[in-house]
Amino acid sequence: MPDAQEAVRRLAVVGAGPRGVMLLERLLARLEGSAPGAHPARLRIDVVDPYPPGPGRVWRTDQSELYLMNTPAFFPTACAADNPGLRPSTAAQTFDQWRRVHPEASLGVQRHQYPARAVYGRYLRHLYQDVVAGLRARPEVADVVEHRAEVTALHPTTAGGARLELRDADGAASELAADAVVLCLGHQPAELSPGQARMAAAARGRDDLHYQGPQIPSDVDWDTVEPGARVLVRGMGLNAFDLLAQLTQGRGGVYRRTGDGPGRALAYEPSGREPRVHLMSRRGVPYLPKAEVDAFVPRGVTLSYLSDAAVDALSARHGALDLAEHLWPLLHRDVVRHYYATLVRAQPEILGGPVEARRFLDELVGQLEEAGRGAPVTSAHAEELLQRYAPGRRFLDILAYTAPFEDAVFASHEDYQRAVADLMEQACVEAALGEESPFMMAVGALHAGRLRIKAWVAEGRIAEDSRIRDVQGWFEPLVEGLASGPPLWRVEQMLAVHRAGLLTWAGPAPVVDAEERAFSVRSPQVGAADSLGPAVVEGEWLVEAMMPPNRVQAASSPLIRGMLDDGVAAAGTWEDEEGVRVPATGFDVTGRPHRLRAADGAVHEDVYVLGLQLSGVQWGTAIAAEAGADPAGRALFLADADAVAQAVLAG
Numbered sequence: 164m165p166d167a168q169e170a171v172r173r174l175a176v177v178g179a180g181p182r183g184v185m186l187l188e189r190l191l192a193r194l195e196g197s198a199p200g201a202h203p204a205r206l207r208i209d210v211v212d213p214y215p216p217g218p219g220r221v222w223r224t225d226q227s228e229l230y231l232m233n234t235p236a237f238f239p240t241a242c243a244a245d246n247p248g249l250r251p252s253t254a255a256q257t258f259d260q261w262r263r264v265h266p267e268a269s270l271g272v273q274r275h276q277y278p279a280r281a282v283y284g285r286y287l288r289h290l291y292q293d294v295v296a297g298l299r300a301r302p303e304v305a306d307v308v309e310h311r312a313e314v315t316a317l318h319p320t321t322a323g324g325a326r327l328e329l330r331d332a333d334g335a336a337s338e339l340a341a342d343a344v345v346l347c348l349g350h351q352p353a354e355l356s357p358g359q360a361r362m363a364a365a366a367r368g369r370d371d372l373h374y375q376g377p378q379i380p381s382d383v384d385w386d387t388v389e390p391g392a393r394v395l396v397r398g399m400g401l402n403a404f405d406l407l408a409q410l411t412q413g414r415g416g417v418y419r420r421t422g423d424g425p426g427r428a429l430a431y432e433p434s435g436r437e438p439r440v441h442l443m444s445r446r447g448v449p450y451l452p453k454a455e456v457d458a459f460v461p462r463g464v465t466l467s468y469l470s471d472a473a474v475d476a477l478s479a480r481h482g483a484l485d486l487a488e489h490l491w492p493l494l495h496r497d498v499v500r501h502y503y504a505t506l507v508r509a510q511p512e513i514l515g516g517p518v519e520a521r522r523f524l525d526e527l528v529g530q531l532e533e534a535g536r537g538a539p540v541t542s543a544h545a546e547e548l549l550q551r552y553a554p555g556r557r558f559l560d561i562l563a564y565t566a567p568f569e570d571a572v573f574a575s576h577e578d579y580q581r582a583v584a585d586l587m588e589q590a591c592v593e594a595a596l597g598e599e600s601p602f603m604m605a606v607g608a609l610h611a612g613r614l615r616i617k618a619w620v621a622e623g624r625i626a627e628d629s630r631i632r633d634v635q636g637w638f639e640p641l642v643e644g645l646a647s648g649p650p651l652w653r654v655e656q657m658l659a660v661h662r663a664g665l666l667t668w669a670g671p672a673p674v675v676d677a678e679e680r681a682f683s684v685r686s687p688q689v690g691a692a693d694s695l696g697p698a699v700v701e702g703e704w705l706v707e708a709m710m711p712p713n714r715v716q717a718a719s720s721p722l723i724r725g726m727l728d729d730g731v732a733a734a735g736t737w738e739d740e741e742g743v744r745v746p747a748t749g750f751d752v753t754g755r756p757h758r759l760r761a762a763d764g765a766v767h768e769d770v771y772v773l774g775l776q777l778s779g780v781q782w783g784t785a786i787a788a789e790a791g792a793d794p795a796g797r798a799l800f801l802a803d804a805d806a807v808a809q810a811v812l813a814g
């Protein structure tokens with residue numbers, strides 16, 4: 164311990180999930196890389212989280228192993244290991260490196276498999292412990308002290324730094340003084356939207372109706388859903404797949420291989436303890452499965468048109484870029500090119516045989532190289548060309564996948580089930596083809612484009628109005644539904660449960676109501692076979708299969724609410740197309756190292772923000788950093804943490 168005379172600088176790290184660990188690892192790396200005596204004040208680090216530090220809340224090691232990561236083992240890292248330009252600490256290990264050394268703790272998960280979230284939590288715990296041991300061994304570190312508590316308030320002090328109020332699990336309050344604070348708050352509880360609050364109110368005080376609001380799935384007690392209950396589920400993304408695993412395998416049901424091809428590869432044998440599940444979403448279809456490929460972006464995908472050089476030239480000419488006007492026409496050409504190049508390689512017979520297919524591709528690429536700015540014009544020319552080689556074949560309309568049934572009408576609930584099952588079975592076939600699927604390669608190009616656009620958003624190169632109108636408005640929903648789905652076998656499981664008679668889908672644009680007897684859902688696009696009205700499905704349960712929104716204004720935690728109410732923090736703003744400033748989703752912060760700004764615009768020099776609450780200046784703040792990736796791009800969050808570590812040490 165330091166003696167009383169020694170200068171000690173106190174750093175509070177609030178939140179010790181992946182971002183908190185990342186920050187600590189960057190501190191260690193920087194200390195290990197600095198000259199002796201470079202940091203005269205010793206550092207006392209207080210780590211505050213009500214959950215075990217390392218895994219934190221999301222990656223708790225005691226959660227069901229049926230909850231899986233949505234990124235394969237080779238992808239995530241919570242520290243700089245093979246990331247160019249970032250010096251790793253002696254404790255650094257990516258998840259993939261850790262699981263190879265710890266086959267038992269990692270349940271034998273392989274590089275391309277999707278680990279249980281509890282297993283990723285073990286990695287985070289291990290990494291955290293190693294990093295903290297490394298920090299404690301440093302002469303520049305006075306101590307690392309853990310507090311199993313929630314920070315309920317932050318009061319900046321006139322001398323800089325802040326006074327934090329803490330509350331532990333027993334409700335006991337305490338205080339902590341800090342010269343610097345780093346907020347790594349991650350996923351936060353949020354207020355219900357007015358529509359959700361109405362549904363919650365309908366179920367309040369009743370034993371026969373149950374409402375489950377947005378929540379991290381592992382925080383929900385699924386055992387309270389009775390066997391045979393009818394469960395309406397709003398959302399068909401990853402939370403819905405989590406819920407399905409709990410209510411099938413988690414109830415003792417078994418998936419067996421059928422020996423059939425993709426889309427019909429599994430059969431479900433119920434235990435008899437399952438509820439019946441009715442899934443719904445605005446689009447009316449579940450997220451599509453990920454392609455079976457061995458990289459985060461298929462190896463065969465390169466962006467020829469949405470290139471850095473092209474985008475640099477556009478930036479030089481236009482300043483802030485508009486996604487729809489400047490970037491989408493380029494990305495669309497990459498999407499088209501990958502689709503047809505794969506078709507030519509994998510199924511040339513569709514275009515009249517290998518020679519004709521090659522000629523088609525040469526002509527198409529010639530067109531794309533010269534294409535003007537608008538995607539519709541590119542499509543119209545390419546479609547004409549396609550008709551010469553494959554008369555009657557429809558040209559790829561990737562935007563139509565945002566809402567595949569937008570203009571469709573279904574005569575009955577049963578008709579709709581067939582349509583969704585067919586679409587999802589076909590998606591499984593495509594996913595199984597991996598890089599041989601034209602569709603999955605088009606989606607791969609879209610996904611690669613999203614990753615580049617994320618980096619440009621973080622660099623402030625995308626106009627704010629275009630972020631609202633385009634990135635949030637249509638691009639994100641499109642790419643999420645196509646490229647952020649579960650692994651293939653999770654969709655196989657969903658189809659198997661459907662065939663077992665335990666799962667149906669409600670139609671697009673569903674309308675949910677709380678009736679006297681039950682919750683109900685109907686889609687204006689799906690008729691009832693026995694009446695002139697829409698098909699209606701009822702349920703005793705209504706579950707929102709989604710995370711609480713990542714929006715500081717909606718956060719219900721005392722810390723964020725208090726900071727906003729006291730003016731210690733404010734939501735950032737974006738300028739919309741009318742030039743009006745509208746609230747962004749994250750805190751108002753400076754550029755990197757992302758210091759917090761107060762409501763009056765003053766900068767808190769010693770309060771930093773990392774992770775989800777940076778969503779006003781970044782896009783896609785939830786996802787982990789990618790092992791081995793460039794800190795200017797897919798490992799941006801490591802660079803953020805590194806910059807904060809540098810600023811804290813410069814203190």
Ligand SMILES: Cc1cc2nc3c(=O)[nH]c(=O)nc-3n(C[C@H](O)[C@H](O)[C@H](O)COP(=O)(O)OP(=O)(O)OC[C@H]3O[C@@H](n4cnc5c(N)ncnc54)[C@H](O)[C@@H]3O)c2cc1C
Pocket residue numbers: 177178179180181182183211212213214218219220221222231232233234239312313314315347348349350351379380710720722773774775784785786787788
């Ligand atoms: C269910 C789920 C599955 C996911 N799966 C993947 C995946 O497969 N791949 C991927 O890349 N990303 C995934 N993500 C995204 C996820 O956001 C990141 O992987 C990661 O968890 C973000 O780390 P974080 O530290 O920023 O936030 P979190 O993991 O949310 O950690 C924040 C920590 O801060 C603590 N905290 C919050 N408020 C306070 C307070 N007031 N006082 C003290 N402590 C506080 C919390 O208890 C928590 O431990 C998933 C997210 C969720 C919710």
